[in-house]
Amino acid sequence: MAGIPANLQAVHASIVAAARSAGRDPAGIRLLAVSKTFGPEAVLEAAAAGQAAFGENYLQEALDKMAAVAACRPALALEWHFIGPIQSNKTRPIAAHFDWIHSVDREKVAQRLSQQRPDGMPALNVCLQVNISGEASKSGVAPEEAPALARAVSMLPRLRLRGLMAIPEPAADPASQREPFARLRRLYESLRAEGLALDTLSMGMSADLAAAIAEGSTMVRIGTAIFGHRYYGQ
Numbered sequence: 001m002a003g004i005p006a007n008l009q010a011v012h013a014s015i016v017a018a019a020r021s022a023g024r025d026p027a028g029i030r031l032l033a034v035s036k037t038f039g040p041e042a043v044l045e046a047a048a049a050g051q052a053a054f055g056e057n058y059l060q061e062a063l064d065k066m067a068a069v070a071a072c073r074p075a076l077a078l079e080w081h082f083i084g085p086i087q088s089n090k091t092r093p094i095a096a097h098f099d100w101i102h103s104v105d106r107e108k109v110a111q112r113l114s115q116q117r118p119d120g121m122p123a124l125n126v127c128l129q130v131n132i133s134g135e136a137s138k139s140g141v142a143p144e145e146a147p148a149l150a151r152a153v154s155m156l157p158r159l160r161l162r163g164l165m166a167i168p169e170p171a172a173d174p175a176s177q178r179e180p181f182a183r184l185r186r187l188y189e190s191l192r193a194e195g196l197a198l199d200t201l202s203m204g205m206s207a208d209l210a211a212a213i214a215e216g217s218t219m220v221r222i223g224t225a226i227f228g229h230r231y232y233g234q
């Protein structure tokens with residue numbers, strides 16, 4: 001693969017191309033760089049190329065990386081997004097160290113995050129993760145339970161409900177890739193029609209970015225296409 005700066009440029013070009021072919025303004029789509037399994041030097045390299053928002057799945061790895069990045073470049077203001085499964089006994093450090101959480105899927109976790117968000121920090125930005133493909137193994141609130149959870153989360157004082165996130169199961173062709181994203185968008189639009197002030201549809205990864213943008217994604221979460229393939233258990 002080319003280096004991180006060239007990969008970032010290529011991803012930006014894909015976002016622009018996908019937006020244009022969907023008749024959308026590319027400025028309405030944010031890029032979240034998913035840096036899980038990559039070290040602080042990869043984050044610093046992407047940051048030097050202009051990337052400001054980073055997504056992480058594993059709490060301890062993320063905290064170590066944030067500390068290393070801050071030690072190296074104390075003045076660098078990055079935005080950190082937690083996108084992995086949330087264990088309810090780990091909500092306190094998540095509430096204290098992240099700007100966004102994309103993976104809230106139950107009320108108990110949302111209540112804890114709201115209680116534990118430190119005073120003096122802005123409200124924590126939250127997306128609800130929806131199990132849009134209905135897979136037994138995946139986390140996420142069931143689509144039919146999402147409206148009640150959204151109403152409950154929108155009432156919590158230290159959280160700001162921004163939108164919905166989903167990770168559909170892989171699909172073979174572009175049309176079947178779009179279908180679960182379309183369902184998430186319809187759910188998002190029905191919540192907005194109820195009066196919830198949502199502005200974020202977190203959908204699309206390296207393999208399905210164009211399909212997600214065609215269906216209205218406002219934030220794509222891209223790892224492999226920026227940082228390369230991940231190797232676990234090294």
Ligand SMILES: *Cc1c(COP(=O)(O)O)cnc(C)c1O
Pocket residue numbers: 034036057083084167205206207221222223224225
């Ligand atoms: C790892 C991960 C991504 C990035 O996936 P790529 O296929 O590497 O782009 C995006 N979202 C979530 C929730 C992830 O866990």
